[in-house]
Amino acid sequence: MANQTTPAKTAITPRRDEDFPEWYQQVIRAAEMAEPSDVRGCMVIRPWGYGIWENMQHQLDAMFRATGHRNAYFPLFIPLSYMAKEAAHVEGFAKECAVVTHSRLEVDAEGKLVPASPLTEPLVIRPTSETIIGASYAKWVQSYRDLPILINQWCNVVRWEMRPRIFLRTTEFLWQEGHTVHETEEEARAETKQMLDVYETFVRDHLAIPVFSGEKSESERFPGAVQTLCLEAMVQDRKAIQAGTSHFLGQNFARASGIQFHSRAGTQEFGWTTSWGMSTRLIGTVIMAHADDDGLVLPPRIAPTHVVILPITPKEETRAQVLAAADKLAGELRALNFFGAPIEVEVDRRDLGGGLKNWEWIKKGVPLRVELGPRDLESGNVAVSRRDQPVKAKELVPMAELAGRAVALLESIQENLLARAKQLRDKHTRVIDSKEEFYRFFTPENSAKPEIHGGFALAHWNGTGEVEEQIKKDLKVTIRCIPFDDSQNPPEPGVCPFSGQPSARRVVWAKSY
């Protein structure tokens, strides 16, 4: 009996329903995506995690280019005085800025390295780049003919967070920030909405995560913005997570940075600016949206490897044959195009137990696993397992047909993950009209160790910050977004259950990350 080595029921312990935050960390570790570093709040992104990020980057970048944007790069350091230019902006970020105050190290009398040469003006490490990019734009913009300016930058930013969590909230993180200047308010507003739509398409079609899109209430708005648009996704513990934001900045930052131009009418006008961003946090969102108790589950479109071929070589005499067949199959698959790029195939020829190898790839979330052994050579079949299906499930596919079906299989997984996520979200999105029901919805039965509960509540709201504040205080629930008025979410006047006052439309309430 092999009692001691009996496999755990699930590859990840604890399970999601036992301890969701701990499960999340274990998935990241088991998939070798990232790990904590010696620097507090900062993470090391390992190749598997970084490969996912690179795919996200390339795909979004293509979408930015297609909408007329170009990449550029601005400094990491922002002069302290720049930060002070926009009042609300300073207030929003001051508490989480890392500040560089010295320019060299010296050995002191005790032989210890100490900072020396204080800077005349301290430099802030960018928490975001509105101010320093604004300074450049102020120089570049003279006339309406210079507009619009449509620039994006991929970079790291630093926000000194109190409670870091890998991918979700780290002190340093990677992101993309778009910064645009427009001649008119309408144009800038259209840009803000357009980029939100780009994000929504990306998150839904590439990451297989459905979202609510809408506007933030005043209390949740980006510091200095006139309007903040957002996407809100539901993950498997039914909390909301923001999956991208787009800000209409009005003329606030243009005034602060002096972005002015001669208009068609010959007058001097301030530009209308926008900014929009998404970050490595989306990797955490993908994990929490799709991963299961056996590890990561990757939407094929962002998987660093789409197909892993597992050669089974029980007998030395058939080994070479099996490996050759595996390589041949890999070659056929690599010639295929999935979603604009070659299918990424890995042949795992490591001399490990078959089960061990298999589990590694399950934990990494590779969409398709293909087992190929001597018996398959004879029968002409391979066993194909989909990561969106139970681990033991496999389908025998004639080897000659696999290449013909691979793309469809990947597409099917992609669709299934989206459908599954949508189902989860819809199941836990509830229209609520009474305060009692609302409070019940968001209150766990076991307060000592809260079980997974709640979800999204669609409830009326009188539009005041007081109601928001009260509910946040009572339940830790906030307005995640005020949906746009469109055919999908038509406005529906009603009564705010918290104040009894009239409400123009339902808004989305949830606990959030």
Added chain:
RNA sequence: CGGGGUGUAGCUUAGCUUGGUAGAGCGCCUGGUUUGGGACCAGGAGGUCGCAGGUUCAAAUCCUGUCACCCCGACCA
């Protein structure tokens, strides 16, 4: 930054109340047996018990401080 908890080998941990020179499982290395499923046998490497003080003949164990991490709050992509 407040409240709670935890720090012992790469990971999970026993030992701590009742001080007496550090134990296990997984993983790792070597050899062998295996091989359609997270294999088995034998041997082996790996720990200044988070760190710094203190009490003591003696500290993983008691005391003080400190750091890190986790959970809950305040803040946020």
